[in-house]
Amino acid sequence: MSDKKILQSVVRAFSILELLDECGELGITEISEKLSLEKSTVFRTISTLKSLGYVVQNPSNSKYSNSYKLFEIGSNVARKTGLPKMAYPFMLDMSRITGEAVNLAVRDGSKALYISKIESTDTIKVCMNLGQTVPLYCTALGKSLIAFLPENSIRELLSNETFVQYTPNTMTDMEALLKDLEVVRKRG
Known part of the structure; x- marks a missing residue:
């Protein structure tokens, strides 16, 4: 998407949410590989989504999944x-x-x-x-x-x-x- 009105950071965030919806729990590396994004980009985006309450992190395996806030x-x-x-x-x-x-x-x-x-x-x-x-x-x-x-x-x-x-x-x-x-x- 090269439209100047489109914020790539928002596109990435929703791509991650949709991937988690499809796959369930995933780690940073798995998300990075599936979406062809840099790990640092995935980490920053996931950290933001987590701080806003849209994703949660499983303390036992450090993987992420969507929260009930989306529901x-x-x-x-x-x-x-x-x-x-x-x-x-x-x-x-x-x-x-x-x-x-x-x-x-x-x-x-x-x-x-x-x-x-x-x-x-x-x-x-x-x-x-x-x-x-x-x-x-x-x-x-x-x-x-x-x-x-x-x-x-x-x-x-x-x-x-x-x-x-x-x-x-x-x-x-x-x-x-x-x-x-x-x-x-x-x-x-």
């Missing part, structure tokens, strides 16, 4: 939109009628971001964690978030997506997804 910020964003509160009565009704779990997600780029849920009463459950993201193409909820977009918007939104087959029913390419979205639109 708190994300939860506040969802709460302030009011969407989970507005949707809750409808989600509860749907759960009571079906006996199934009900999830609420919003589109976040090419992902579905889970912001609220009601657990199933069944013994066997599929667990989606709040704050978890999944590709839009591989869940019914994700498909519902894009089904009524114009085709060119869907293509653009998912242009950089690698279609990974998570289950035998996962769409593995754009054309198969677009065909499946036609069915979603017809069903409503």
